[in-house]
Amino acid sequence: MKTVPAPASATPAVSRVRIVGIDPGSQRTGVGIIDADAQGRLTHVFHAALVVAGEASFPLRLKRIFDELGEIIAAHRPDECGIERVFMARNADSALKLGQARGAAICAVVSQGIVVHEYAATEVKQAVVGSGRGDKTQVQHMIGVLLGLKGPLQADAADALAIAVTHAHTRASIGRIGIPRSAWRRR
Template structure:
């Protein structure tokens, strides 16, 4: 059994999802939530809260591997910088606990979960609910984080079947 944490970084809300995957590839939901940090007085306090809350979640659930969404180029440079900083705080929380980080583009996650890279959030939410047997509505950021964890589980299984180590798998962009 391998426990995987997925993270959908954000400067106002960071999605977190944790799954277990067994040797046969069966997925099980463990935890999901969204860290709402927008109410913090300053941006540095938002980053600290992301770091601290992720450290607490990691200590509680003890994931072995991590998938995180790769930064995309936003139209607003200030938003892109803030997203990058929130992502950095999340990555620091992960690597400070000795967990290797694997990055996935949003389109790669959507293709893995829904079958199309241009799928919308409601389609991802719906499919994650089905794949993990979660009843009721899922918060969008938490669903995205679970989708990243599931994508990592699928990718690691596929690479293991063909005998390619994840570190050797580099796609040209």
């Protein structure tokens, strides 16, 4: 008796993109990784807050952000990255430290060949909460709902996941309408 091979699946393989979101901070840096498939479904992969405040010096904090983020990227192999854009703070010293922490995070990502996309905090809140003026608890709650996570989320990790979700939504919109993101900005 001759065996007949099973027919190939009529369902095409689901392509997915893995996105790392980063909420940079000089004391805690949030990291969140999600998968987004071609149908727009989002799946939680990983999240953490890198607590670097206990280091002996600020340069050691930056090194730890770079090293730990590099290890996470190597372990989870994201395809793309979204990171929060720096806002102007009242305290110049804090803004400089935040910028340096952000630079360490960007270097960790770029050193592994991943392109970085930047998002303002208001863009992230708009994408996740529906208002650019949403607060941290709203972001935490909505990220839990969107990704099906149970229990409370640490704020920096939730913000990082929100940045990844924002990037997933933005890249899907760009794919649908074909207008580059830079054209969306009001001048």
